[in-house]
Amino acid sequence: MQRIKKITAILLSILTLSGVCVFGSVFSAGAKGTGAGLAEWALNAYYSGWEYVYGGATPGAVDCSGLIYSYCGGERCGNPQLNTATETGSVSAGIPNVHGLGLWRPGHVGVYVGDNMEVDARGDAYDMCYESIGGYNNWTYWFKLAACSYITNGWENFNGDYYYYENGEYITNTSRTIDGTTYYFDSKGRSSETPSNPSSSSSGSGSSNSGSSGNSSSKKPTSWQNGSTGEEVKKIQERLTELGYYTGAIDGSFGDATEKAYRAFQEAAGLVVDGIAGSDREVLYSDDAPMAPKDEPKEDKTEETQPTEPTDGEEEQEAVNEYKNGDENDEVTKIQSKLAELGYFDIDPTGFFGDYTEQAIKNFQLENSLAVTGVVDSETYEVLFGDSAVSNPNPVVTEEATTAVSTAPIEMPTTASPSEFILSNEKNQIYSDTASEIAVKTNKVTNKALSKSVPQISSTTTFAAKRSANAGLWFALVAMILGAIALVFFLRERKASRYSRYCAKKKKRVTKADLSARW
Numbered sequence: 001m002q003r004i005k006k007i008t009a010i011l012l013s014i015l016t017l018s019g020v021c022v023f024g025s026v027f028s029a030g031a032k033g034t035g036a037g038l039a040e041w042a043l044n045a046y047y048s049g050w051e052y053v054y055g056g057a058t059p060g061a062v063d064c065s066g067l068i069y070s071y072c073g074g075e076r077c078g079n080p081q082l083n084t085a086t087e088t089g090s091v092s093a094g095i096p097n098v099h100g101l102g103l104w105r106p107g108h109v110g111v112y113v114g115d116n117m118e119v120d121a122r123g124d125a126y127d128m129c130y131e132s133i134g135g136y137n138n139w140t141y142w143f144k145l146a147a148c149s150y151i152t153n154g155w156e157n158f159n160g161d162y163y164y165y166e167n168g169e170y171i172t173n174t175s176r177t178i179d180g181t182t183y184y185f186d187s188k189g190r191s192s193e194t195p196s197n198p199s200s201s202s203s204g205s206g207s208s209n210s211g212s213s214g215n216s217s218s219k220k221p222t223s224w225q226n227g228s229t230g231e232e233v234k235k236i237q238e239r240l241t242e243l244g245y246y247t248g249a250i251d252g253s254f255g256d257a258t259e260k261a262y263r264a265f266q267e268a269a270g271l272v273v274d275g276i277a278g279s280d281r282e283v284l285y286s287d288d289a290p291m292a293p294k295d296e297p298k299e300d301k302t303e304e305t306q307p308t309e310p311t312d313g314e315e316e317q318e319a320v321n322e323y324k325n326g327d328e329n330d331e332v333t334k335i336q337s338k339l340a341e342l343g344y345f346d347i348d349p350t351g352f353f354g355d356y357t358e359q360a361i362k363n364f365q366l367e368n369s370l371a372v373t374g375v376v377d378s379e380t381y382e383v384l385f386g387d388s389a390v391s392n393p394n395p396v397v398t399e400e401a402t403t404a405v406s407t408a409p410i411e412m413p414t415t416a417s418p419s420e421f422i423l424s425n426e427k428n429q430i431y432s433d434t435a436s437e438i439a440v441k442t443n444k445v446t447n448k449a450l451s452k453s454v455p456q457i458s459s460t461t462t463f464a465a466k467r468s469a470n471a472g473l474w475f476a477l478v479a480m481i482l483g484a485i486a487l488v489f490f491l492r493e494r495k496a497s498r499y500s501r502y503c504a505k506k507k508k509r510v511t512k513a514d515l516s517a518r519w
Helices: 002-028 035-047 064-072 078-083 231-243 256-269 281-285 314-318 330-341 355-367 378-384 431-456 459-518
Strands: 087-090 101-105 108-114 117-123 127-132 141-144 154-158 161-166 174-178 181-185
Touching (some): 035 117, 064 108, 078 108, 127 355, 161 181, 330 355
Antiparallel strands (some): 087 141
């Protein structure tokens, strides 16, 4: 008996120590992060196709605040994330150039990833969204999460590019001389070169015009933009003229006309459209550089004689421009209304061209044998408003429209009871009401999402998966050890019972023999 007690005590001690090791690592690892890391985490969630699950906070299945919590921990819900922030500000006054800021509006949070773009887990009908801020997609406050650290000065790597921070924000449209090398930063803040020493700081003053002749550095610039001058600008203008994008004077001055022509070239070549001639000049000078579309309006054709009275909407079709993601005007409202009429758009027209409208256009182009680009060009516009437009063969009708976000002034929350920090969904359900249902759905969706996105998940996600695996192994070990203990006690009890029956039979036999001898 004493031996069994000792063995049991040793096993329980082992279980306790292993539990401390496993769960200690689970709760401590990943409890903090960086702003750039959170932004990359959110972009990975979008490109990996994570699904929206109300109450979810595991990779592949998250709600709005769960997207943030799954990376850096901290507070679980949106309001506490805002209330514990280290710094906040109004979005209407401008968003700082900082990767990984939190965004807040009543009942919803998102992640700012820079360049006026954000990622958020929006709902069952949308899952992960990645779009520009403004118009229909408006926010109230930006904030720095208490669970994340944000760089103040120096280099930071984000999404494969290097950015340089000064006074808490990354710089744009300028240059800096660092360790004897001059770096140029485009409108998105990306450096023209990889820094030789990412931990170094600026050793010279910057210039808002990276191509100006007053640059104190003797090194040759590696990018040219509006305001730049020199022989390289002449070469750029000559090549743009050959390709049909530029019709102005070849004077070596990078002005508005040159920038417009270069942007048109970048768009035609599938490059980043920023109007800055940097490393993409290799494509410009190559034999495979795309020619300007022949139907593209040129500067010297703006004053052509007006055609005689067009008929049957011909004037409207001739004047159409391209409409794409990010546009917002009355024409977009008209396009959305026509898509709704044909069964491709199942919410009220908003006038803002977002991801949902882009997907509707792609579906329409697919059904009408057009190039699937998600952009309303002249051909798509003509077919959309023509008599031969093909309706959606499988129109989808949503049960209820998306709730519009209030634009009224919001008073910052001060004090509130814990119940006020519990977010509710559109059906006014709270987390505690649907805990078991959420757990089942989350596990199913997580397994499905992780099976699709394993090759794309970052090292942080892989580490989280390993932690979950460690926890699973620990539970399996516990079950095996407890089962072994139970088996030992069962066998011991069975042996004791058999021994008792044996002793009773033996005593009975002795008694019979004794009585026979007496008689």
